[in-house]
Structure formats: structure tokens, C-alpha cells
Amino acid sequence: MTMARDTSEAIRAATNGQHDAHGAAMSSNSEKVARYLEVIQKLVTAWMKEGENDRTPVAKWSDSKSLRENVRLRVHEGDGVGDEALFEAMSEVLDNSVNPWTGRFLDKLYAAPQPLGVASETLLAAINANAHVMSASPMLCLAEECCASAFARLCGWDEARSDGLTMPGGSSSNTLAVQTALSTLFPFFHTDGVLGIGQELANRGLQGRSAAACRPLIFTSEQSHYSLDKAAIACGLGLSSVVKVACDDRGRMDPKELELLLSAAFSKENTASSPRGFPFFVNATSGSTVMGSFDQLDEIAAVCRKQPHPVWLHVDASWGGPVLFSQSARKLMSGIEAADSMAINPHKLLNIPLQCSFALFRNGNALDNNALDAPYLFHGRDSTSKEQKDAERKLARRENPALMAYGCGRRGDALKMYLAWLSAGSVGFARHVERGMSLAREIVDLIRTPAYASRLELGPASASDEDDDGPAFLQVCFRPALPQGQSFKEEQERSEILSKATRHVYETLKVRKRFAVDFAPLPRGIGDFIRLVTHPSTTVENLRDLVEQVAVIGEEYLSREG
Amino acid sequence: MTMARDTSEAIRAATNGQHDAHGAAMSSNSEKVARYLEVIQKLVTAWMKEGENDRTPVAKWSDSKSLRENVRLRVHEGDGVGDEALFEAMSEVLDNSVNPWTGRFLDKLYAAPQPLGVASETLLAAINANAHVMSASPMLCLAEECCASAFARLCGWDEARSDGLTMPGGSSSNTLAVQTALSTLFPFFHTDGVLGIGQELANRGLQGRSAAACRPLIFTSEQSHYSLDKAAIACGLGLSSVVKVACDDRGRMDPKELELLLSAAFSKENTASSPRGFPFFVNATSGSTVMGSFDQLDEIAAVCRKQPHPVWLHVDASWGGPVLFSQSARKLMSGIEAADSMAINPHKLLNIPLQCSFALFRNGNALDNNALDAPYLFHGRDSTSKEQKDAERKLARRENPALMAYGCGRRGDALKMYLAWLSAGSVGFARHVERGMSLAREIVDLIRTPAYASRLELGPASASDEDDDGPAFLQVCFRPALPQGQSFKEEQERSEILSKATRHVYETLKVRKRFAVDFAPLPRGIGDFIRLVTHPSTTVENLRDLVEQVAVIGEEYLSREG
Known part of the structure; x- marks a missing residue:
């Protein structure tokens, strides 16, 4: 990550403040936290902004071998480092992390956090209270009680x-x-x-x-x-x-x-x-x-x-x-x-x-x-x-x-x-969930259009309704389909070649670094499928792009290996 | 907490930004996080600064009954609230929380976090990666490996x-x-x-x-x-x-x-x-x-x-x-x-x-x-x-x-x-630990001076060295002593009255809200003692003040009830 000018300036200001004649010894914890947060706000939002650029890879490294060759973490067994080196270490951490703010991290059941959440964690860190007993963390315990009651309702x-x-x-x-x-x-x-x-x-x-x-x-x-x-x-x-x-x-x-x-x-x-x-x-x-x-x-x-x-x-x-x-x-x-x-x-x-x-x-x-x-x-x-x-x-x-x-x-x-519940309200959460569900349906519909119907195979429907064959929730399981005319006598053979194609798609996407998406075996021995999670914050454009990439990579693989 | 003017201004700026003609729909996650962090930095550091004022109570409420009567948390089951109400809710949380930045929260084995730590949590929240597999959280996993190795050494x-x-x-x-x-x-x-x-x-x-x-x-x-x-x-x-x-x-x-x-x-x-x-x-x-x-x-x-x-x-x-x-x-x-x-x-x-x-x-x-x-x-x-x-x-x-x-x-x-290890170095951590240990010794020495020797009773020494009778570590266990001349035939009776005096001191300190300190029973039936933890970040002045308060409250109680 190239440090933006205002980040560098904030770091300079923060570190200068520490080293002047009076500053170092005199600065209070509140002043230190204010300075640290000022810098971290700039570091973090610059990294997020970078993630929001459509050309930024979702992760810099496609495997941990390359990461280990290029990044070496070590602690200081002697004296500590100054704040400037510390902020560089933080930048190094960000620079080599998976960037969920790209909106293209679709690998897991979690995604980028809410913006508010980043602030809530800062608040929690400043309070630093243990929720084991109420006398130590009165408000945290009340918040827990309040949420637990609301969930019970x-x-x-x-x-x-x-x-x-x-x-x-x-x-x-x-x-x-x-x-x-x-x-x-x-x-x-x-x-x-x-x-x-x-x-x-x-x-x-x-x-x-x-x-x-x-x-x-x-x-x-x-x-x-x-x-x-x-x-x-x-x-x-x-x-x-x-x-x-x-x-x-x-x-x-x-x-x-x-x-x-x-x-x-x-x-x-x-x-x-x-x-x-x-x-x-x-x-x-x-x-x-x-x-x-x-x-x-x-x-x-x-x-x-x-x-x-x-x-x-x-x-x-x-x-x-x-x-x-x-x-x-x-x-x-x-x-x-x-x-x-x-x-x-x-x-x-x-x-x-x-x-x-x-x-x-x-x-x-x-x-x-x-x-x-x-x-x-x-x-x-x-x-x-x-x-x-x-x-x-x-x-x-x-x-x-x-x-x-x-x-x-x-x-x-x-x-x-x-x-978060205050901010979104139950109505906001409902909209959020419904958006994710409708995205999943949209992607399933897309895969059923003539453009993809013969190139991609959808996993079995998870819908709860007997006369529905759509997704029940936010996952869309799909994989490359066998080229037309090609078939296998044995179901097992078919499952094996398509699982291989799926894993090839997964590995290729990893190397391309545009999307992080996972695969998983589906039941009854039908083999591996790409498991796409349509997080509510994803854009349809990205999801369409991903579907297209899976189709193309799969086609190319199966025409070669199939 | 009275909101400082610059906090109110930051909130206004942050919330205005959201409501203008283009702002609301257009603002990106990075912009939202930037705004939230700007406000939270001000809220949090204002609260810390308040804690640093010597007259600020360590906690606003001495019991949860009063807290419950005065603070009512509820989630919004309809629509959510705007950011201004959200920031007020955050202020309410801070205002009613135990404030560890007073340096007078000596109740537990944890205390106020390092200033750097608050920034680290913000960083962690922005990365929001799960440390279950390295592919999702490469740098977090490397940091874990690095620290685990350093601890092994x-x-x-x-x-x-x-x-x-x-x-x-x-x-x-x-x-x-x-x-x-x-x-x-x-x-x-x-x-x-x-x-x-x-x-x-x-x-x-x-x-x-x-x-x-x-x-x-x-x-x-x-x-x-x-x-x-x-x-x-x-x-x-x-x-x-x-x-x-x-x-x-x-x-x-x-x-x-x-x-x-x-x-x-x-x-x-x-x-x-x-x-x-x-x-x-x-x-x-x-x-x-x-x-x-x-x-x-x-x-x-x-x-x-x-x-x-x-x-x-x-x-x-x-x-x-x-x-x-x-x-x-x-x-x-x-x-x-x-x-x-x-x-x-x-x-x-x-x-x-x-x-x-x-x-x-x-x-x-x-x-x-x-x-x-x-x-x-x-x-x-x-x-x-x-x-x-x-x-x-x-x-x-x-x-x-x-x-x-x-x-x-x-x-x-x-x-x-x-x-933290980068910042302090092993040498910095060593100094930190040694400072806490020397504070404990200083307080034990203080309690042994003529001013306190007859008014306070030290718990059994935990020192590891056979010819030492000081504290092994950061805890000092002590309680009011029986007034001179007073004695009990039965050790059990003595233990009971001194345990009562200890709990009275604990309750009184809670009501006074200047210090949060805990008590605990010591082994072999000798009863309850105040357990003071001399966190390295505490000041000797505060610790001396606490010792004096325990002596005075105990004396007053035992002369009345003893």
C-alpha cells in the first residue's frame, strides 16, 4: 500500500508530538490514544478506499508459501521500535491482508463488517471491561441482556x-x-x-x-x-x-x-x-x-x-x-x-x-x-x-x-x-436479509438463462417450498457443466471430472485474485461445487462477473481435460 | 458526560455529511468509517480525559439497582435511529461505564489498556478476518505464529x-x-x-x-x-x-x-x-x-x-x-x-x-x-x-x-x-513487570511503617524466597487490624470480625466511587482481605491514598462494632 500523503503527515504529526522536549514524558493516555486513532483512521480508510477500487486484488497472495517468502514478522527481543516503525508494521499488516472492502471476498459466511462496527470495536477497546461480572462492565452486561431479550421476543x-x-x-x-x-x-x-x-x-x-x-x-x-x-x-x-x-x-x-x-x-x-x-x-x-x-x-x-x-x-x-x-x-x-x-x-x-x-x-x-x-x-x-x-x-x-x-x-x-440494532432497527435488518436472499435468487435465475444453462450446473435446490427449486437462502452452489454431447456411463466418473473442474476453477480464481470464493462437497457423492455466498453488500455486477469467470474457466478446462 | 464542543462539532459534521443531497446514498464505506472514527476518536478521548481528572469517579453507579433505575437500554424493533441518536447512545454507554483510565480501577487483574491497544483493535476490526484458516487471515495467522514462537523461546x-x-x-x-x-x-x-x-x-x-x-x-x-x-x-x-x-x-x-x-x-x-x-x-x-x-x-x-x-x-x-x-x-x-x-x-x-x-x-x-x-x-x-x-x-x-x-x-x-511486542520490546515488558512488582513492595513497606503497622494487617507473604516476607508479585492483601488492646479468644471470632470490617471497607469504597478494589478470602480460614493489585500504570499517590482510606474506614468501623 502506498501511504497517502495525509497518512504520512498524520504519522509525522503523531510521532513528532512524542519526541519534542516536553511531549514524550508529558503526554497523557488520552492524548496518545487521540494520536494513535488519528493515524489509524487514515491508515484504515486508505486501505478501505484502495479496496473500493475495482482493480484492487481481494488478496495480495494466492498461497501462504509466497506470503512467507515475502513477509517476515518478528518481535523485538531487545528494545521496542518507535511509532514510525510501528505504523509501518501496521501498513504491512494491511497491505498483506485479505481486503474484504473489495466486496469480492465471497469465500466465507462473513464479509466486510458494517462501517459502524469498526467504531463499535474502538469503543469496546477504550472501555476494556470484562463482561464476567456486572460491577466491572455494567453497560456491556445491560447491552447483552437487552439483546438477549430482544432475540427471545x-x-x-x-x-x-x-x-x-x-x-x-x-x-x-x-x-x-x-x-x-x-x-x-x-x-x-x-x-x-x-x-x-x-x-x-x-x-x-x-x-x-x-x-x-x-x-x-x-x-x-x-x-x-x-x-x-x-x-x-x-x-x-x-x-x-x-x-x-x-x-x-x-x-x-x-x-x-x-x-x-x-x-x-x-x-x-x-x-x-x-x-x-x-x-x-x-x-x-x-x-x-x-x-x-x-x-x-x-x-x-x-x-x-x-x-x-x-x-x-x-x-x-x-x-x-x-x-x-x-x-x-x-x-x-x-x-x-x-x-x-x-x-x-x-x-x-x-x-x-x-x-x-x-x-x-x-x-x-x-x-x-x-x-x-x-x-x-x-x-x-x-x-x-x-x-x-x-x-x-x-x-x-x-x-x-x-x-x-x-x-x-x-x-x-x-x-x-x-x-447495530439501534442503527438499523429490526426493519433495517429485515431489508438486509431480504436483499441477500433476492440476490441469490437473481444469480440462480441468471445461471438458468440460455447464456449459462448449458455451461453451468446448479447444485440441488435448498428451497423449503416443495414447488420451488430455488435457493432457500444466500448460498448458490454451482459448477462447470459437461460440454454438450459429452457424457459418462458412471455417475461417479461424472462427479469426479466435474469436481476436478470445480477445484481447477477455485485454484484459477485464487491465482487471479479478483474473487475469493470457496468450494465444498455436496451430499450423496455428487462431488464438489463452487459455493457462492451472496452477501447483501455485494453488487450484482460482481456476482455476474464471477459467474461468467466460472463458466469460462470451466469450459476451457473441460474442453482440454474432459 | 458533557460532550465537548469539538465532539459535538464532529458529530454535526458526520451527520450532516450523511444527509445532504448527494452524501447519503453516495458515501462509500471508507467515507463512512472515516466519519465514524472521527467522532469515536473524540468521544473516546474526551471520556478518557475525564477519567484522567483526579475528581472523576471510577464508576458512576455503586450498584446495579441504581444503574437499572437510571438507564434503560432498548433496541429498535421498527426503523433504526439516525447517527446523532447513535452517538448519544455511545455517550450514554461511556458515561455509565467503569472508567479504567482513572487509574483507580484496581479491582481485577486487568486494568486500562495500552493506548496502542485501542488502535490495534480498530485495525483488527477493519481487517475483520477469521483466524480459523490462513487463507482468510494470512497476517493474523503469521502474527500468532510469530508470538507463539517468541513465547516458546x-x-x-x-x-x-x-x-x-x-x-x-x-x-x-x-x-x-x-x-x-x-x-x-x-x-x-x-x-x-x-x-x-x-x-x-x-x-x-x-x-x-x-x-x-x-x-x-x-x-x-x-x-x-x-x-x-x-x-x-x-x-x-x-x-x-x-x-x-x-x-x-x-x-x-x-x-x-x-x-x-x-x-x-x-x-x-x-x-x-x-x-x-x-x-x-x-x-x-x-x-x-x-x-x-x-x-x-x-x-x-x-x-x-x-x-x-x-x-x-x-x-x-x-x-x-x-x-x-x-x-x-x-x-x-x-x-x-x-x-x-x-x-x-x-x-x-x-x-x-x-x-x-x-x-x-x-x-x-x-x-x-x-x-x-x-x-x-x-x-x-x-x-x-x-x-x-x-x-x-x-x-x-x-x-x-x-x-x-x-x-x-x-x-x-x-x-x-x-x-505491542514491537512497540515495547521484551525489554519494555520487563521494565513494566518490574515496576508493578516494585510498587507492590513499596505498598507493603508502607503498611509496615509506624503510621499503619498497628492499624492494618497484612495477609501472609506470598514471596518465593524463604527469608523474604514480602509480596511475590503484584497483589497486596491487607485489611483493618484489631484496635490495640482488643483481642479474641477464638481465632475464628477474630477472623469473622475482621472479615466483616473488610467487607465494610469494600462497600464504603464502592459508595465513595473513588477506588474500585476487590476483596477475597485467604486460605486456612483466616477470612477476607482487601486484594490490591499494583498495576504498573498506577501512581504511588493513588495507592497511598487507598491504603489511608482502608485504614480510616476500618478504624471507624472496628471502634464502633469491634
Whole structure:
């Protein structure tokens, strides 16, 4: 990045200020922060402006080997460097980073943050308060409470009874749901862990079950996020505790299959093919990572209700949750009112800066089961009791939010969401979500036009409506199509050549550096597809350009290799 | 907070810019960020400046009841608000927050951030890259690698073999160490969880052990952080898996007691009083939360080495780790070279903004045991293999840092440490740590002068040196002393009245709003003490003022109630 003149001047002013006879020793923290922010504002906005230039590459390096050859970071083991060298280091960081402000970073479920978000992070850094106890971070804790309540209203939950907190990412939110379900459904979990569950089931008169049949089981779809598997390992259950439920063509969990698997597991007559264990947790996905599909919460909730023992229903809405803002799209999550918990990541679709994820609980009292006292920290702890009314219990609980989770210190990420929600309003968020969804539909329509219909192949539709074959959400999965006249006897052979073409497109786009876009395998062995995410902030021109590039690169590859 | 004139002007300029005929629709993201940062710079530095005024209270509210009565946050469920209202909301947040820039927030192990840190967070927000894979966040991943290597050198570990990553807080870093030890020492943990460990021990020829004696055990001192207990619950072990080792008078784990407990647990002749289970993890603390004590790593490492089965040695240096920078203080962590892992939180003593915590591993290959493939995400995954050299394995592993931990997305918190390390140099960090330690000694010396010796009682010394009775680190624990001539027959009665006096001092200080300082119970039933943390950025004048206030408030209380 060539430093703009005003940036250089700001740096000079900032560093001069430090070195004059009085400045260095005398300058207060507020003066230092003022100077640093003045420079950083110029550095950052110059880099953003560069990103807004259509010819700027989305990333300078297409592989980490070249990056490592050209950039060498090292810390100073002796004395520190002056501010001028420091600002150069910052420029080097910006210069070699992926630039999301190009609007051509379509690689992940997050994109460039909202402009307001950059300011919110600065505010959070200046406050620098730990959201573990309210006395240290009163406003951050109130912002969390306020957002958690507003989300509860969106879900149709009782606001006084519900509760929630921010976690460092969707995986953490999902893991907290698993832990809370374990500590709520198996009170021995707290003291005896997974080893205590067999004894507890025996105490409940379920002693007919073998030890293996006492393994706590999580049910989740084949298309769900791998964080459910990781949560099972992290919580000491292991992958054997995860039962994968098959999906329909649209990538949605099959509720009938779920029902069969649950009954088989609960049945005393466990057969060899039954899941070996005791079901306690069903995870449904609202907005899957690859296809953007939404599990049918209504039907899944009905299945859970039918079981002979309580089953915790969690909804991983890390990606799709914001549909709740939209009157037209919220039907995709119809049934959420019956869920026990939900994860939602405003840092994905709502463009809050990384990270901002909420773990929300319909019955906040369940979170008390995670508590462990630490007398050095939790002084204001009015112990919550079952006799208290929900609202009183919540008020007491919210003095010490760290008691709800398994970490101690926490960033006050909710502040970013609170300010964004003020600024956009629920109506603004709804428009944002709807724009992303309509972009996806527009791109699917484009791929179906004669210009592309024979050159590109769309992945299976993820639409929720039976007579619709469009995208349910913001992902468009597509890849080069076989040239006309060319065919393969074996479906597997076809899948392999098209997967290769897809990966070739991916690699070529990476080298061209105009777009960052990802690929992923689709279910049922049909192979890899480009997964385009139509973030609401993208322009149709860029998306069209990308589609054209995929078509051309694919054609060229398949005519050579096909 | 009364908004300064230049802040109001900046807001007017920023909001005018949005509403003029062309501005609103035309303004680019870079222009919006520039405007937001201009205002936020003024808001934040005005608030900091206010904090720097000696008469400004450390917090506006002494309890959350008053806060709740006076501040009502709500989100906008209709349309959003304009920028002017948004900036007012930001002012409201600042105005009602604890102000760490007063230098009188001495309540926790963190304090005001470095001025540079505020700018680093802004930079991180603008980059907004996820540190899960290097292709999305090349520079953030390199910064992490660079800092992890530099920490490894500080520990005396082989740099090519070691590895590490930032986690959202010390609790998370400690938990990752427990999980990594489980997945490394018990390969079945990954698939079968805690339930697989009994089988695995049987496979190893340890079938003489009863089921209960197969429970994996964590050993940690009575004075260690409660996050070890929470980690045990979170990982499905339960509190029964945590064996608390007694401490000496200085708050350090007793290595002989540890040795006895380990042998008893490993012995086949488990008696009723032996820990029931199979030891796998010892946590030593470098800088305990209340007393600031340092466990003797050399001796503990020697005990671990003697055991008949491998025992993972983790060091929770979340608070005390920065002594490694200081030639004079690093002896407090002598033995760290033999540890398997270490947690260190630069967001505590080094004043990096919340959060910044590193989980570091002497043998980085152990982190591969946490990996779980996600084909949609980890494309560049050259699978690591045991045949590869350490450096090659590390290079492959670092393409996808998310594989090392149990979450997926991660903030690039290492960038803040990288920039701070550049700016201060290791020498600057050493000076910083030494200043904090010498302040603590100065305050202890002050309390021992005739002016205070009879009015205040110091907690037991945490010094590491047998012939020293000073503080080992930055905490000074003290409380009002019984008035001369007054005494109690029962030690318990004495402890109770002095604990009450301490809590009265704490409450009074809260109401006065000049200082925020915490209290905590000290071991062996001696009751509560004020825990003062002498952050390096505090002034001696403020610390002296606080000591005087504690003495006066305590005297007044004890003469009335004693």
C-alpha cells in the first residue's frame, strides 16, 4: 500500500508530538490514544478506499508459501521500535491482508463488517471491561441482556424466563448448549461427568440398559456444522455419541429418520443397528453451512415432544438466524418457539465485526446448572433458588454472567449488536436479509438463462417450498457443466471430472485474485461445487462477473481435460 | 458526560455529511468509517480525559439497582435511529461505564489498556478476518505464529517443535490444555470420550483397576483458579476428577503433598482415602489470582517425571507469565522449560485490550490430536503425519489453525500482542513487570511503617524466597487490624470480625466511587482481605491514598462494632 500523503503527515504529526522536549514524558493516555486513532483512521480508510477500487486484488497472495517468502514478522527481543516503525508494521499488516472492502471476498459466511462496527470495536477497546461480572462492565452486561431479550421476543419465547449471553463464536455457543443440556438433564454431570450418567439412569429406574446403552447421544443432520462433532469430543462424549440423521434432497434433516433413530435408541430392545446410547440432544440447523438449508423445526420439535424422556432441542441458527427479522422469510424457522436453545452469529449475515455470537436459552434457569461459585469473584451472588420467580432469578443471575458459562472472562461483544440494532432497527435488518436472499435468487435465475444453462450446473435446490427449486437462502452452489454431447456411463466418473473442474476453477480464481470464493462437497457423492455466498453488500455486477469467470474457466478446462 | 464542543462539532459534521443531497446514498464505506472514527476518536478521548481528572469517579453507579433505575437500554424493533441518536447512545454507554483510565480501577487483574491497544483493535476490526484458516487471515495467522514462537523461546522450548494459539481467555486456554492432554494421553478420547478411557486402560494392561479407579484425574492446588474446576465439568470429567493439593503458607502448591497424592492414585492398592482415579494432568499456577503466588515448577516437574505413567504438566501463567520477560523475576517460573503447556494472558498484566490469551504447547504435534476434518473448510490440509519433521508438520498445521482447538472461528487477537511486542520490546515488558512488582513492595513497606503497622494487617507473604516476607508479585492483601488492646479468644471470632470490617471497607469504597478494589478470602480460614493489585500504570499517590482510606474506614468501623 502506498501511504497517502495525509497518512504520512498524520504519522509525522503523531510521532513528532512524542519526541519534542516536553511531549514524550508529558503526554497523557488520552492524548496518545487521540494520536494513535488519528493515524489509524487514515491508515484504515486508505486501505478501505484502495479496496473500493475495482482493480484492487481481494488478496495480495494466492498461497501462504509466497506470503512467507515475502513477509517476515518478528518481535523485538531487545528494545521496542518507535511509532514510525510501528505504523509501518501496521501498513504491512494491511497491505498483506485479505481486503474484504473489495466486496469480492465471497469465500466465507462473513464479509466486510458494517462501517459502524469498526467504531463499535474502538469503543469496546477504550472501555476494556470484562463482561464476567456486572460491577466491572455494567453497560456491556445491560447491552447483552437487552439483546438477549430482544432475540427471545423474536423467537416467541417468554422474555422474563429466557436468558442468553455472547460466546466467542458459533461453535462455542453450540458447545454451551450441549453442556447446559447435560447439566440440566443429568444433574450428576456436574460432579461425576459422563461417568456419572450410567448411575443416574439406573437411579431413574432405567437399569435395564447396558453400560453402552447409557452413552448420551446427540442427534444432528449430515449437513450440520462440524462444531457439533467437535462439541461432542470437547465435552468428553466422543464422536460415538453423535448420530448423523440423513437429509432430504434439499439438505434438510429427515424428521421421519430422526423419529426412527430416537425410538430405536430409547427402546430397551436395542438392536445391533440401533444407535447405542441414551438420546438427550437434538440439533437442528437453520441455514446450513454449504447449502443454506433450513431444517423443519416444527416437525422436529413434534418428534422431540413425543419421546419417553426429555430431549433438548437446540437450533444452530449461527448463519440463518437473522431470517427471524423478516416477515416473509421467518417461516423458514417456524417452530423456533419450541426450541430449548439457539445459537445465532450476528458476525455472519449481519456484518457485525468478528466475533459476535449469542447462545440463547428459552428457560434461562437452565443456565444456573452451569454455575460454580468462586468466592474471590462473585460477591454479589444472591444464590438463585427454584422458589424465586423467573424475573427475580434472572435479575440475580445477571449480576454475574460468567456463572452461566464455562469460561470466566468475556468480551462485551453484545455492545456491537446493541449499537447495530439501534442503527438499523429490526426493519433495517429485515431489508438486509431480504436483499441477500433476492440476490441469490437473481444469480440462480441468471445461471438458468440460455447464456449459462448449458455451461453451468446448479447444485440441488435448498428451497423449503416443495414447488420451488430455488435457493432457500444466500448460498448458490454451482459448477462447470459437461460440454454438450459429452457424457459418462458412471455417475461417479461424472462427479469426479466435474469436481476436478470445480477445484481447477477455485485454484484459477485464487491465482487471479479478483474473487475469493470457496468450494465444498455436496451430499450423496455428487462431488464438489463452487459455493457462492451472496452477501447483501455485494453488487450484482460482481456476482455476474464471477459467474461468467466460472463458466469460462470451466469450459476451457473441460474442453482440454474432459 | 458533557460532550465537548469539538465532539459535538464532529458529530454535526458526520451527520450532516450523511444527509445532504448527494452524501447519503453516495458515501462509500471508507467515507463512512472515516466519519465514524472521527467522532469515536473524540468521544473516546474526551471520556478518557475525564477519567484522567483526579475528581472523576471510577464508576458512576455503586450498584446495579441504581444503574437499572437510571438507564434503560432498548433496541429498535421498527426503523433504526439516525447517527446523532447513535452517538448519544455511545455517550450514554461511556458515561455509565467503569472508567479504567482513572487509574483507580484496581479491582481485577486487568486494568486500562495500552493506548496502542485501542488502535490495534480498530485495525483488527477493519481487517475483520477469521483466524480459523490462513487463507482468510494470512497476517493474523503469521502474527500468532510469530508470538507463539517468541513465547516458546521465553520458555526455553524448541521453537520448531512448539506451537500455540490465542484463545478467548485464560479459562479457554486452560481448558484446551486439559482437552489436548486427554486426546494425547488417551487416544480413545476422540471417539469414545471419557467412557472409552476405562477400556483403554484395560488395553494397556491396567485392568486390575476398578471402574472408579479409571476416572481421569486432574491435580491442582487449593489456590489455583476455578477455571480448572470448570474445565473438568466442561470436558465431561466432573468435579470428582479434580484433586485439590494443599498449599504452603505462601499459597504455593506443596510438591510433597502432590507426590503423595499421585502415588496413592497410581497405586493398585487404592485405599478409601486415596484419590479415586487415574492421574493424567497436573496444573501448576504461576501467579495465583488472590495471593499472586508461584508454584515451584522445578519441583513439581520432578514429581511428574517420577510417575509410572505419563502425567501432563500444564502451567496456568495467565497472570504471572510476563515475569518470563524479566531477568530478575523469571526465577519465579524456573522449571517452565519442562512444562507440556502454558496459558498466558497478555490482556492482564501487559494491558493488551481484552481479550488476548495464548495457549502454548511445548510439543505442538500434540495439537494434531484435536483435529477433526471439515471438508467444506480445510482444503489446504496436507495431513500431518508422524513421519514428518517437526518444522514441516508445523508448517502444514499452521495452514488451518482452527484444527488445533475445539472452536472454529477465532479472532486474530495475536495481532494486538504482536504490535505491542514491537512497540515495547521484551525489554519494555520487563521494565513494566518490574515496576508493578516494585510498587507492590513499596505498598507493603508502607503498611509496615509506624503510621499503619498497628492499624492494618497484612495477609501472609506470598514471596518465593524463604527469608523474604514480602509480596511475590503484584497483589497486596491487607485489611483493618484489631484496635490495640482488643483481642479474641477464638481465632475464628477474630477472623469473622475482621472479615466483616473488610467487607465494610469494600462497600464504603464502592459508595465513595473513588477506588474500585476487590476483596477475597485467604486460605486456612483466616477470612477476607482487601486484594490490591499494583498495576504498573498506577501512581504511588493513588495507592497511598487507598491504603489511608482502608485504614480510616476500618478504624471507624472496628471502634464502633469491634
